[in-house]
Amino acid sequence: MTTNFIYLSIILASAATYFCRAFGIFSAKNLSVDSSVFQWIKCISIGIISAVIAKIILFPAGLLAETSSSSRLFATAVAIAIYFLFKKNVLLSVFVSTMTFVIINFYI
Amino acid sequence: MFSSLSFHKGIRHAFGVPAIGLGTSMFAFGAYLKSSGFNLVQSLSSTLFTFALPGQFVMAETIVAGGTLLNVFLAVLLTNARLYPMTVNLIPIIRHPYYPKWKYYFLAHIIAVTAWFNMISVHKKLQQEDKFDYFLGLGGFLWMTSVVCTVSGYLVSYLVSHETLVGFVFINPIYFLIMTLSNLKGKKLIFSIIVGAILSVTLFHYIPDWSVLIAGLVAGTVGFFIFKKETYDN
Numbered sequence: 001m002t003t004n005f006i007y008l009s010i011i012l013a014s015a016a017t018y019f020c021r022a023f024g025i026f027s028a029k030n031l032s033v034d035s036s037v038f039q040w041i042k043c044i045s046i047g048i049i050s051a052v053i054a055k056i057i058l059f060p061a062g063l064l065a066e067t068s069s070s071s072r073l074f075a076t077a078v079a080i081a082i083y084f085l086f087k088k089n090v091l092l093s094v095f096v097s098t099m100t101f102v103i104i105n106f107y108i
Numbered sequence: 109m110f111s112s113l114s115f116h117k118g119i120r121h122a123f124g125v126p127a128i129g130l131g132t133s134m135f136a137f138g139a140y141l142k143s144s145g146f147n148l149v150q151s152l153s154s155t156l157f158t159f160a161l162p163g164q165f166v167m168a169e170t171i172v173a174g175g176t177l178l179n180v181f182l183a184v185l186l187t188n189a190r191l192y193p194m195t196v197n198l199i200p201i202i203r204h205p206y207y208p209k210w211k212y213y214f215l216a217h218i219i220a221v222t223a224w225f226n227m228i229s230v231h232k233k234l235q236q237e238d239k240f241d242y243f244l245g246l247g248g249f250l251w252m253t254s255v256v257c258t259v260s261g262y263l264v265s266y267l268v269s270h271e272t273l274v275g276f277v278f279i280n281p282i283y284f285l286i287m288t289l290s291n292l293k294g295k296k297l298i299f300s301i302i303v304g305a306i307l308s309v310t311l312f313h314y315i316p317d318w319s320v321l322i323a324g325l326v327a328g329t330v331g332f333f334i335f336k337k338e339t340y341d342n
Contacts, residue, residue, distance in 0.1 A: 005177070006146060009167055012177055013167040016188060020191040020192045021217065022216050023192055024193070028200055029209075036336070039296070045197050047300035048193065048324025050305045050327070052308075054305035058309050062277065063140070063273060094125070098275050098278050098282060102275040105274065
């Protein structure tokens with residue numbers, strides 16, 4: 001893992017990422033918010049984000065991989081419950097869910 | 109016609125929960141890069157020039173696992189491909205004839221999940237001519253926060269306990285989940301969200317690299333066509 005190899009990797013990773021964004025700008029140039037294609041793309045976008053979240057919670061990599069699946073699922077359920085029970089309070093649901101997750105994994 | 113007011117409103121929007129949701133994960137990512145043998149400039153460059161956490165993480169993992177440059181490129185392309193439909197969806201919302209095309213290509217760099225969700229959630233309350241600068245403030249602040257947090261994580265993560273770091277990593281997916289729930293409007297979006305999650309975990313066992321993209325594409329497409337007659341909600 002040489003220094004130059006890492007810099008080249010960062011350049012390629014940035015190019016691959018920017019390509020996805022720039023191609024999106026190009027593709028959207030004639031797209032209207034009133035079109036059905038716009039609605040379709042929105043469904044796909046939110047479907048992909050939902051798929052990403054499900055993958056991170058159930059099959060995480062890195063630090064989360066050393067935590068239990070049940071703790072992640074329980075903390076997720078807590079987040080959803082708090083969000084709907086407390087007038088869609090984003091900060092409260094994220095905070096309580098994260099604390100629940102940490103307590104289950106490290107203090108019980 | 110640059111609106112300083114809209115730009116600052118965008119910054120104020122990002123300041124708080126959105127910046128915490130993203131910043132804590134970037135902090136943990138900085139710590140991860142340090143423990144993986146990256147230097148400070150490399151860590152800073154990754155967030156400055158890529159600014160899409162899952163792809164950055166995949167890049168680092170691929171390098172650590174001994175992958176080639178081609179492996180890195182393809183893995184990041186696949187991971188960050190979600191930015192393509194998100195950008196296609198966002199641009200018609202913020203487009204205004206005043207802004208030349210090249211400015212959108214500049215703006216493209218700060219399109220990521222946190223900024224996207226937050227822009228989608230407020231855009232109806234904004235005037236069309238204010239949206240570009242609002243998003244510039246919102247996304248730009250999140251971008252700079254991410255850079256600062258990555259560097260901070262690299263430099264001072266030794267001050268933070270392991271338990272706290274693990275908690276930091278968990279904040280981001282939970283924050284995304286809550287932002288997704290806040291978009292539960294209309295049958296086709298609800299269908300796309302639920303089926304996208306179910307398909308993702310099902311397909312992961314068979315095609316782990318492609319599971320997210322295929323799950324989102326199938327769920328979104330099927331949801332759209334089943335509920336096509338539903339009233340449009342931008």
